[in-house]
Amino acid sequence: MSNEIPDTMRQLRIIAPGETTWEVAPTPRPAAGEVLVKVTGISSCPHWDLHILGGEPMFPGQQLDYPYFPGKPGHEAVGIVVARGDGVTDLSVGQTVVAWRDAGTNRPGFYAQFNAFPAEYLLPVPTELPAAQLASLELAMCVEVSFQRLAMLGGVKGKRVGIAGLGPAGLVALQLARYHGAAEVVGIDRVASRRELALNVGASETVDSDEGLWAANRGNDQALDMAIDCTGVPPAVKFLLHRTKEAVALFGVVRGEIPYDGALMWGPGVTLLGYGDHNRLAAETALSAIAAAQLDLGVLISATLPLSDYVSGVEMLRTQQAIKVLFDPWA
Missing domain, CATH: 3.90.180.10 (Medium-chain alcohol dehydrogenases, catalytic domain)
Incomplete structure (x- = not known):
């Protein structure tokens, strides 16, 4: 050329x-x-x-x-x-x-x-x-911003991390969670083919977001420590909030009201994090993950x-x- x-x-x-x-x-x-x-x-x-x-x-x-x-x-x-x-x-x-x-x-x-x-x-x-x-580095930069937000609360290293929505952003988030040292990464999606792909790129396990298959509980061993929502769909965010101990970060563009139940304030309470600002450090971090063959x-x-x-x-x-x-x- x-x-x-x-x-x-x-x-x-x-x-x-x-x-x-x-x-x-x-x-x-x-x-x-x-x-x-x-x-x-x-x-x-x-x-x-x-x-x-x-x-x-x-x-x-x-x-x-x-x-x-x-x-x-x-x-x-x-x-x-x-x-x-x-x-x-x-x-x-x-x-x-x-x-x-x-x-x-x-x-x-x-x-x-x-x-x-x-x-x-x-x-x-x-x-x-x-x-x-x-x-798709720009997408990876955008997703890395959510990990920067979780880092303000201690980060994902050594933790059980959930990723809801296994489209492009979710598949990037799974890999970045591993790059940042998450002990377990759980992929959550209704589509079986996407759950299967998630297992190939680093998910420890995958689950359907059907509430009947995973009862709401923030206190048992199945509960997540931190999570990122890549859907923007209020029911999906609600699903995470009721199964996460520390924090849920929003990445997907929210198109509706997200209910925050009063019971979520206790136990201790789970934090719902909004999105941060696009920045060069996030892009450089994602590029480093690519160079390390981890993204x-x-x-x-x-x-x-x-x-x-x-x-x-x-x-x-x-x-x-x-x-x-x-x-x-x-x-």
């Missing part, structure tokens, strides 16, 4: 719910503080992709306008630096980089062949690692498709034929 910079490129644009174009556009040029990235792989982000292509805002109450910003909502990407804007000294042309943070909604995204992106939101990565192993992001990728087949890829996510899809903008 040549690293020459053409005058034009291809980019994806969602122009209406369920409708996209694979359009020709001018190749961007990096502004001060930016680099131009030649995109070699972009991982889907199921919640973003399903909502925006489906005509719903990602967060309740937000306004959603079409056509959507070009290249959006692509933000989990790996590529090669092919040009630098003024003031960029810590990244070099020819370096392989991965995006660790979404730079915001009001700018083009990575569903394109090239993207001009703030250098401060990119990390250099080993060239020998495949795109599937790197592209495998490649297991999240169920299929690789040309970016021009984006709608087909999102349909695979919607029908649960895929956990994540890696898109190739050059195929």
Whole structure:
């Protein structure tokens, strides 16, 4: 693949719910503080992709306008630096980089062949690692933030930790719990195939979230010490609260009220933690876990498709034929 910079490129644009174009556009040029990235792989982000292509805002109450910003909502990407804007000294042309943070909604995204992106939101990565192993680093950073929150209360080392929701975030959380020294990691999900995959990536055991199969009890040996909810579904959070001794951290986007029973205050009480802030340390920690072969992001990728087949890829996510899809903008 040549690293020459053409005058034009291809980019994806969602122009209406369920409708996209694979359009020709001018190749961007990096502004001060930016680099131009030649995109070699972009991982889907199921919640973003399903909502925006489906005509719903990602967060309740937000306004959603079409056509959507070009290249959006692509933000989990790996590529090669092919040009630098003024003031960029810590990244070099020819370096392989991965995006660790979404730079915001009001700018083009990575569903394109090239993207001009703030250098401060990119990390250099080993060239020998495949795109599937790197592209979802931004997700891993997001999940690591929840472990930072639990660290404020002593962390997960040596503890029995529950992860509710075994989609992409949950499968990352299972592995990071192990990386941070959890003694046992329990994967919780209604879908049997996801529970099976969780066992392959580090879960000590998996359970169905059917309350009839696991009676609520915060005082017995089956109880969790700490837990992370990756669903955002109030019944799932309630399930964890009534089976966890110390703290439940929220990662999934909450779409409803979460009841906190007065009995949860005692015994001692269980803490319900909100989310923290995205930060570079969380990204660097996740990248260290990858380098230590304790975080495998490649297991999240169920299929690789040309970016021009984006709608087909999102349909695979919607029908649960895929956990994540890696898109190739050059195929």
